Amino acid sequence: MTQTTSKPIETVAIIGAGVIGSSWAALFLANGLTVAASDPAPGAEEHMRAFVEQAMADLRRLGYEGSGELTFAGDAREAVSKADFVQENGPEREEIKVELLAELDAAAPPHAIIASSTSALLRSKITVKCTTPERVIVGHPFNPPHLVPLVEIVGHSPDSDAVRRAEAFYQSVGRETVVLKKEAVGHLVNRINSAVWREAVSLFQQGLADPADIDRAITAGPGMRWPFLGPYEMYHLGGGEGGIAHYFEHLQPIQEERWKDMPTPQMDDAFRREIVASVQERFAGKSIAELAKRRDERLLALLGIRDKLKD
Numbered sequence: 134m135t136q137t138t139s140k141p142i143e144t145v146a147i148i149g150a151g152v153i154g155s156s157w158a159a160l161f162l163a164n165g166l167t168v169a170a171s172d173p174a175p176g177a178e179e180h181m182r183a184f185v186e187q188a189m190a191d192l193r194r195l196g197y198e199g200s201g202e203l204t205f206a207g208d209a210r211e212a213v214s215k216a217d218f219v220q221e222n223g224p225e226r227e228e229i230k231v232e233l234l235a236e237l238d239a240a241a242p243p244h245a246i247i248a249s250s251t252s253a254l255l256r257s258k259i260t261v262k263c264t265t266p267e268r269v270i271v272g273h274p275f276n277p278p279h280l281v282p283l284v285e286i287v288g289h290s291p292d293s294d295a296v297r298r299a300e301a302f303y304q305s306v307g308r309e310t311v312v313l314k315k316e317a318v319g320h321l322v323n324r325i326n327s328a329v330w331r332e333a334v335s336l337f338q339q340g341l342a343d344p345a346d347i348d349r350a351i352t353a354g355p356g357m358r359w360p361f362l363g364p365y366e367m368y369h370l371g372g373g374e375g376g377i378a379h380y381f382e383h384l385q386p387i388q389e390e391r392w393k394d395m396p397t398p399q400m401d402d403a404f405r406r407e408i409v410a411s412v413q414e415r416f417a418g419k420s421i422a423e424l425a426k427r428r429d430e431r432l433l434a435l436l437g438i439r440d441k442l443k444d
């Protein structure tokens with residue numbers, strides 16, 4: 134059984150130091166925690182350290198003042214050996230997660246929580262080889278985790294000890310948590326993301342608009358509301374004085390007509406190439422690093438006003 138403990142979380146292991154692992158590391162370090170990382174890829178440590186330096190500078194602009202110590206271990210077992218909390222960020226492949234989580238479960242101290250960043254895999258499937266699966270949860274962030282506050286948590290049960298401790302931990306490092314009542318492929322928000330992405334792709338396939346205009350329509354339209362208005366509140370307001378009850382009476386029938394008219398796009402090679410060509414032409418001359426920097430600058434500006442918008 135997993136030990137229930139009040140031992141504070143001081144050391145975090147980051148397993149997999151790619152896009153997500155490096156960003157998590159920056160957040161934990163900026164909160165003054167000790168981070169032990171591991172990643173078998175050549176050059177992973179240098180890449181992570183360079184990312185962390187920039188991300189911590191961004192976090193300092195948000196008021197995070199910690200500067201924990203970052204070490205890079207020879208392998209995952211060594212990285213988790215002294216961890217109070219493990220954040221797993223390896224490749225999104227079920228067979229890899231199954232082996233990796235079993236290895237981490239065998240090597241981490243009994244009190245440690247093990248959280249997987251998996252974007253879509255079911256917790257029940259990726260923990261099949263773990264000896265103490267109750268302490269293994271999904272802690273799914275949004276890219277980049279050091280700036281986007283949401284972490285979705287899926288546990289053995291929503292009120293398990295591991296879920297409660299993980300929730301308190303993520304909140305202590307400035308994250309906003311949502312605990313799922315049960316598991317589903319894609320958890321909560323990636324299912325919503327997938328619905329939006331399916332339609333964005335389908336609209337292009339059906340010839341209604343090009344990708345650049347679809348993106349612009351989102352950012353100039355509903356995206357303006359999304360930092361502070363979710364779909365339920367949005368439709369409550371959409372119903373006017375009568376709120377969501379009136380919305381259902383007035384506009385739900387036409388909503389259902391739209392739901393019936395949303396085919397899943399056919400993702401053959403030719404169509405994929407068409408999307409890639411359109412996106413690459415639009416961003417020609419701009420590297421991913423430049424685009425990520427621009428994204429982060431805008432996220433920092435939004436985060437600056439987000440607190441003022443809170444209820």
Ligand SMILES: NC(=O)c1ccc[n+]([C@@H]2O[C@H](COP(=O)([O-])OP(=O)(O)OC[C@H]3O[C@@H](n4cnc5c(N)ncnc54)[C@H](O)[C@@H]3O)[C@@H](O)[C@H]2O)c1
Pocket residue numbers: 148149150151152153154171172173174177209221222223224225233250251252253273274275276
């Ligand atoms: N990229 C996103 O937008 C995003 C968002 C949220 C969650 N996630 C999830 O985070 C996880 C990592 O995704 P990413 O985008 O950082 O991928 P990535 O490819 O950038 O990083 C994965 C890293 O894992 C390393 N790795 C491979 N085998 C390993 C092992 N046995 N032990 C430790 N490390 C190993 C690789 O060398 C690589 O550096 C995935 O589960 C993904 O679904 C990704």
